[in-house]
Amino acid sequence: MNITIKNMVCGRCEMAVKVELEKMKLPVVSIKLGEVNLSRELTDEEIHKLSINLERLGFELLVDKISKTIEQIKNLIVELVHYQKDQLKVNLSTYLSECLNQDYSALSKLFSDNEGTTIEHYFIAQKIEKAKELLVYDELTLSEIAIALNYSNVAHLSNQFKKVTGSTPSYFKKMKENTRKQIDSL
Structure with missing residues (x-):
């Protein structure tokens, strides 16, 4: 599953998102500016929680x-x-x-x-x-x-x-x- 994240503009942003994904125990395949590839689909609950956690860090999970x-x-x-x-x-x-x-x-x-x-x-x-x-x-x-x-x-x-x-x-x-x-x- 690919997800797009707004405001990821540098290596530190990538690291911050990676830490958040690891905290949530989500299966990361790769991370690059604005984009994360996961090895499975996320549940609605996981998407909601990830969205809230990313917003606290100044990022935004984009869905449309x-x-x-x-x-x-x-x-x-x-x-x-x-x-x-x-x-x-x-x-x-x-x-x-x-x-x-x-x-x-x-x-x-x-x-x-x-x-x-x-x-x-x-x-x-x-x-x-x-x-x-x-x-x-x-x-x-x-x-x-x-x-x-x-x-x-x-x-x-x-x-x-x-x-x-x-x-x-x-x-x-x-x-x-x-x-x-x-x-x-x-």
């Missing part, structure tokens, strides 16, 4: 198809931007269509109708948050950050950064106050 699909889109983008070391070799629409085995225009409409933003804007927001993170760490140059985030050049990254944040990457780096956002709040 629309919510699951939107969460899968978000998780694929988060994984792509924040955790995947290799650059995307195809465009985002092809990547999402292939991963979810659905037509991109249908995915795009579903996402926009339910999230109030486009997939592309969500993708850009994730890339800018990753750029902020890398700027704060101060280990890479702006050129290296642009390459790491698959921008065509530094100017493209800088323009997008300013459009989203209102400041240039250089100004952001000099700011004393950290204005980064949590991934799950984007």
Whole structure:
């Protein structure tokens, strides 16, 4: 049985969910961002209890198809931007269509109708948050950050950064106050 969980955006989230599933003695096959595979179906009582336990941890058990699909889109983008070391070799629409085995225009409409933003804007927001993170760490140059985030050049990254944040990457780096956002709040 596959279950979809909202707000699982990092390795610590996966560990927290795993601990909760183990406490409930549920048979986990695998866990990845936003998704858990169990070796058997859960009873209604188990689903209810799991839902309550996950909500206490800041997660949400998703049961309807629309919510699951939107969460899968978000998780694929988060994984792509924040955790995947290799650059995307195809465009985002092809990547999402292939991963979810659905037509991109249908995915795009579903996402926009339910999230109030486009997939592309969500993708850009994730890339800018990753750029902020890398700027704060101060280990890479702006050129290296642009390459790491698959921008065509530094100017493209800088323009997008300013459009989203209102400041240039250089100004952001000099700011004393950290204005980064949590991934799950984007």
